[in-house]
Amino acid sequence: MNASDTAEQAHESDWLDHAIRAGLVAYGVVHLLIAWLAIQLALGEKADSASNSGAMQYLAEQPLGGVLVWLVAVGMFLLVVWRLLEFAFGYRDESDETKRWRKRATSLGKAVIYGAIGWSAVQTATGSGGGKGGGTGSTTAKLMQLPGGQLIVGAVGIAIIAYGGSLVYRGWTEKFREHLDAQGQSGTDGSAYVKLGKAGYIAKGISIALVGGLFGYAAITHDPKKSGGLDQALQTVLEQPFGQVLLIAIGLGIACYGVFCFARAKHLSR
Template sequence: MGETTVERVGRKAAGHPGFHYMTRGGLVARGLLYLLIGWLALQVAFGDGGGKEADRTGALQAVAEKPGGPVVLWLMAAGFVAIALWQAAEALYGRPVPDGDKPTKRLSSAARAVIYLAGFAATIAFLAGNSGQSSDKQSKTFTARAMAEPGGRWLILAIGIGFLVWGAVVVAGAVRRSFLKELTGMGPAARRVVQPVGVVGNLARGLVGGAVGVFLGYAALSFEPDKAQGLDGTLREFAETPAGVWGLVAVAVGVLVFGLYCFCEARWRKVEAVRRHG
């Protein structure tokens, strides 16, 4: 069957250079967010957190306090929308990687579209004066409400397992350097820089995501919603490992490096949706 008019229009829009520039701008916004979170985590590690959480809310607060902060926040919101639309296009038309047309890859793109749309909504709410709860409070509140419902405990466990699996996949991808398949146009010199940055950044991102899953799973199995942790609480828990505060420092630096990797993605990431032939 041929494509409908709507599908053709959508595919043409997704392939427009202007849409690609918007996507790359969104990747810059994502990089800024991770840089801020990593910086806040470092401040927490050295006892100078200033009362801010090392999560999205804390990052937005840090930006808002600077001259021109609201303008930057509006640009970040636009960036999150751009990424959400890009991921929606990949869900509809496929990803520009090997087997990018497979249902599993499309589903993962659809999930990311929802996540970034939520990020856009949270940023707009913040600009409207509703700073919202920290990631820790949100996680605990959601977990408690879910556990109060029939089967909610198992839902939380499933979500925790999902985070854990996602984290393991990201870590494995970092070790295998599979993220390089999503980049194009790099020369040998750029590749020598981008590869270690991508490895370190994705390792940290996967470790943090997996740790969030561990806390959610523990909360479900122990039937203690307060054991659930958001991003801020998860990062702080790394200071409780045998490595002490240096465990948090190492992860915070890794998050900072992932922010830098996002800027590399803004330059070299393949952002064109797969085009069908015939």
């Protein structure tokens, strides 16, 4: 049996289901932490950043925080393995080749996202995080310096907005139901899971689209300081009329997504 056969066998194995469930629990924890920090921001507490890195830092400061951060990192990297196997061997029953490769590309993109969160957790656990001096703004500045950099930053913004919009669409149409087995969609519990998923996908999609909007604004104004991550996007929401109410609503929605991750882990369908 060659390496390819072994990897394909791993993709179909029961152990991968257990690994995915562990990863989804970790992913849910990350979203609950981000939701808590967003709500704290809305209530006037600005000590922590409402972002992936901020969530890791907040978790590290709790009792046994170092161990918990490492567990989150392991969970995220398990999800990376899943998505990479899915990219390589998944969707073979899809007859439309274009659609099949689009789904595989989506899996690869998700592997990158999970990997970034996992790497953030590792940096926090080892104390090697870059702090608040760098971040999205400095990255955008470097992109701006490239030939056609303004267009590149604008394209990144559009891609992020499109991804956020796709999450809103999946939430509104309840396409996320495919991630739950039949039991997870039926009865009182199933109804609750679907409502959590709907609120969670829509709220997460809106927050990500706001990040894309910041990139777009940075491209239009040619000012990299206008770009930002999730924390800056949520701060922008807070500065709007009724911003406190809107930010609390987004925070609660992100929390719903976190709880839905737990439901998905329990009723996994892939």
